[in-house]
Amino acid sequence: MKIEKEIKMKNLLIIILFASSLFAQEKILTLKESLEIGLQNSKDLKISKSKLNYADTKLTEINSQFLPQFKLFGNYTRLSDNIPPFEVTMPFSPNPIRISEPILNNYTFKFGFSQPLFTGFKLLSLRNSAKLNLNASEQDYSKEGNEAAFNIYSTYWNYYKTDEIKKVIAQSLQQMEEHLKDTKSFFENGLISKNDMLKLEVQYSNTKLMLIEAENNLEITRIAFNKAIGIDLTSQTKVAASEQSFNYEKYQLADIIDEAVNNRKELKSLAYRFEASKEGVSAAQSNWLPSIYLTGNYYYSNPNPRFQPAKDEFNSNWDVGVTLSWDVWNWGLTSSQVSQAEQTKIQLETNLDQLKENIQMEVYSNYLNLIKTEEKVKVNKEALDQSIENYRITSEKYNTQLATSTDLIDAETLKLQAETNLKTAEVDFQIAKVKLERSLGRVIY
Template identity: 95%
Template sequence: MKIEKEIKMKKLLIIILFASSLFAQEKILTLKESLEIGLKNSKDLKISKTKLNYADSKLTEINSQFLPQFKLLGNYTRLSDNIPPFEVTMPFSPNPIRISEPILNNYTFKFGFSQPLFTGFKLLSLRSSAKLNLNASEQDYSKEGNEAAFNIYSAYWNYYKTDEIKKVIAQTLQQMENHLKDTKSFFENGLISKNDMLKLEVQYSNTKLLLIEAENNLELARIAFNKAIGIELTSQTKVAASEQSYNYEKYQLANIIDEAINNRKELKSLSYRYEASKEGVSAAKSNWLPSIYLTGNYYYSNPNPRFQPAKDEFNSNWDVGVTLSWDVWNWGLTSSQVSQAEQTKIQLEANLDQLKENIQMEVYSNYLNLIKTEEKVKVNKEALDQSLENYRITSEKYNTQLATSTELIDAETLKLQAETNLKTAEVDFQIAKVKLEKSLGRVIY
């Protein structure tokens, strides 16, 4: 019985350990999956969405002001009882005639409406401005999506790069271990000096330090990647980079600058805000014109002042009218508001010109950077081929004692540097390609 219980406990423990290992497995994410998760979790995108919703609500608010506004008012008033009732003395009557009894409890209910007929074109200007600001917020939201996607691209490829560099260093360390074993054998047989063996041991230790640093960089890159896609920083993730493509559209500089000017979301957004500022000037100028409203009220009161003499009972009445309001003189208030609106318009116009220049510079810079990184990939591939061949020849010579440990160390160092440079150049190219597409206003997700 005891043995059976022990067997069951062992089985249960194995199941628990197996389940734990499954939960601890790394999440291997492709670039597409990373973008989907990251855009769904992006806090910046959520903030931008709230700004879009705010602009939409603002337009709804302005539209509501074109419609009649209805209000219901209720009031109760208790009057003091120290006022004598209203009485009239008649010449042929010995006693004064009381016109009405004092009514101390007063109740008033009013249901009214106000419909704007003319507001100096203020509401029309405000509605146009709200529509333009909504369009601007839509462009901002689209731009924020591209920015979030680019951050994910960058974090993804940097994670891939640090992982590849770590693998290269680990592979180099393994090769050094093999050489070190051979070197110790050479030393024991008196084929090399102790100094030669110490040089390799020092190089091996230095490479170990490089591996420690690479592992630390990999962990930091993983955390940055997790943050970019909006998951727990401690999540065990890994990227599954597909075959890298080094083909890209051959651009004409003049064409891509025009494309950027026509497509960049922030430029469209600022253009909409500039047009909205013009409407803001019109809205401010509307205060120089009169406002006309159609009004109406329905009253249900006790006592009702329209009924004389006053009676302690509820009665109803109504009224309809047209109200005109005109600020004839307000000590420069309207002029100041118009001036403020015009200055805002001038600022936005200058910002628009400045943004166009910055976009042109950005596109030019990204275009040159893409060409540079493409050339770097080609040069580093050639350098790697040369360093691998140099390492092969030096390694063979060293095994036959035709090359010194110093020459072997130099060959290993050159090979490691070439492999690291190529991985860095390849990732820089992928990021540069996406960065240029983003600067052209293209959707990159």
């Protein structure tokens, strides 16, 4: 009795472990879940976020330079023992008069501040530039989110497509097996020649090779999908594609080109960087102007050089002043810096014009591609209906020996090709639809 209980417990444990193993191995993900996981795990998005944080802290750095800078300084110096005392020889005295004993241990502590009053507008230009670069980084981060989402869309639908094509080929192979059984029966009864039977066997083998290729493609697209959503490449994932929608907003080409030019994040980012380059020119030009600082220091020293004669004791004093610094001549250094900043501005302005043209071309191309894929879906649906009907008629004729094995092979090949073409066209349409929305600068996640 005890042994039976142990066996039952072991069997139950095995079942639980097996079930949990299957659950852990296979992950069925919807498109929404894939986007959530992928965006959370995206390395490119994390890098972009880091760049955004960098730009934010750079602005904080520039802002800090508008405020007074406080510094604490400390020093200890030990002089050699051969330092003589400070003595003064007077004409009326035969012996020199000793003013102070040598002080061998020197201590200095200083607490000071420096407040910029005028920097030739350099700090203002740098702050404006940092703000604009921060805005540009925000646009880059938003754009990177769209790019990551589109990559997930593409790999998701391609994974779905290869899985569906594999199912179509497997179904076609199963139908061929049934025809092959009938064909062998026809051959044994002398209704067909061996050559007819061999043709079907060759076609069956070719379809098996297609299935092997489809399984390999499925594995490749699964790995690509896993990579896109940032999980282990060996994870056994599945995609649960919902009912596909073939409806989309009817676009006016001129309107969507304007929308893209107004909405594209990379265009906004580059525009911000172009404006920042103007501030960079102003910052470089500021070196032609003087810089003025308010300074102040508090000293606590032993001996304190401000107190004479020097005494081996701590004394404190302070000072406040205004400092002016002006590069009167630096052998063209400032001119070179200004010229470099202006060339950067020219490059960014040209890049901005190029990007606008490229975006317009991209939108036009994606718009035409969407229309093309929509038409391909319609045509492939008609072709599939025709191939299914052709296959049905040919199969019936073959069963009554009114059609040859070649006719049957041709009908099966046409049907398989039509099914594959339709699956490909449907997925291409889904990707084309999202691709156009992305090129318009719309958020696709």
